Amino acid sequence: xxxxxxxxxxxxxxxxxxxxGPHLDGFVGDEFGNFKSKVWGQNIRPALSTKxxxxxxxxxxxxxxxxHYYNLVEDVKDKDDWDIFTWTTAEINPExxxxxxxxxDTLTYGQEYEGEFVSFKGMCYYAFNEKLNxxxxxxxxxxxxxxxxxxxxxxNRIPGNCVISQELPPPTWLIKRNQGMDNGLISCAIDExxxxxxxxxxxxxxxxxxxxxxHKGLVQLYGxxxxxxxxxxxxxxxxxxxxxxxxxxxxxxxSKVKKSNPxxxxxxxxxxxxxxxxxxxxx
Numbered sequence: 001x002x003x004x005x006x007x008x009x010x011x012x013x014x015x016x017x018x019x020x021g022p023h024l025d026g027f028v029g030d031e032f033g034n035f036k037s038k039v040w041g042q043n044i045r046p047a048l049s050t051k052x053x054x055x056x057x058x059x060x061x062x063x064x065x066x067x068h069y070y071n072l073v074e075d076v077k078d079k080d081d082w083d084i085f086t087w088t089t090a091e092i093n094p095e096x097x098x099x100x101x102x103x104x105d106t107l108t109y110g111q112e113y114e115g116e117f118v119s120f121k122g123m124c125y126y127a128f129n130e131k132l133n134x135x136x137x138x139x140x141x142x143x144x145x146x147x148x149x150x151x152x153x154x155x156n157r158i159p160g161n162c163v164i165s166q167e168l169p170p171p172t173w174l175i176k177r178n179q180g181m182d183n184g185l186i187s188c189a190i191d192e193x194x195x196x197x198x199x200x201x202x203x204x205x206x207x208x209x210x211x212x213x214x215h216k217g218l219v220q221l222y223g224x225x226x227x228x229x230x231x232x233x234x235x236x237x238x239x240x241x242x243x244x245x246x247x248x249x250x251x252x253x254x255s256k257v258k259k260s261n262p263x264x265x266x267x268x269x270x271x272x273x274x275x276x277x278x279x280x281x282x283x
Contacts, residue, residue: 028058063118088114102277108272124271127273127276146217151222155239158199163192167186174186178281201242218252221256221257225260
């Protein structure tokens with residue numbers, strides 16, 4: 001409570017009804033793009049609409065795709081009682097903005113640093129371009145025994161698959177595509193196990209052992225954290241339990257699996273930024 005009798009309250013709107021009841025003279029909503037879509041019309045606006053005592057609202061945040069935030073901006077942009085303000089990278093340290101361009105894909109950079117309402121609908125990995133991300137005719141990315149082998153599991157039953165990759169120095173043809181730039185190791189897919197019928201984790205492991213059991217270096221396990229859950233059949237444990245049992249004595253392996261999966265949006269951005277970053281770098 002302030003010296004003039006005014007009161008400032010801080011509320012979480014995971015339960016929008018918290019804002020109902022007393023009249024509001026003003027409202028500041030941070031990360032409005034993450035609000036539930038109907039909160040503005042059903043909860044906030046009515047609380048600001050006391051007869052003879054209209055309140056004001058400042059709805060701030062980063063765009064989150066073309067959702068309710070975008071719809072509201074489009075609806076009010078020509079109305080006299082609304083103002084729209086956007087701050088872009090001109091307000092950010094240029095060095096930091098440039099680093100972000102190398103870390104983020106084009107759409108995410110536009111959203112987070114340019115205040116753009118972009119759509120992530122359509123292909124998840126929109127940045128993939130065969131002419132940019134695949135070797136030219138006559139070239140291949142080859143296995144290098146001096147580098148760790150990454151086994152990336154997806155625990156679908158149909159199809160069941162595992163991508164085999166390595167972090168390798170960029171080949172000459174890719175350095176040329178990057179105008180002579182070499183930013184270090186890149187993710188290279190060198191093989192895949194893909195079973196469309198009667199797939200299970202044990203079968204995939206048997207194929208991996210047969211194809212790659214000769215690898216003497218480190219093997220790093222990646223994949224869905226939910227594979228740690230016990231199977232409904234119960235007796236053999238989780239998918240990760242099965243994998244470790246199959247690989248014991250065959251591979252020098254280490255698990256890189258986190259306790260929980262990152263958000264889908266984070267995972268998609270990570271792949272797209274490695275395909276082609278906002279600054280145009282491939283890899």
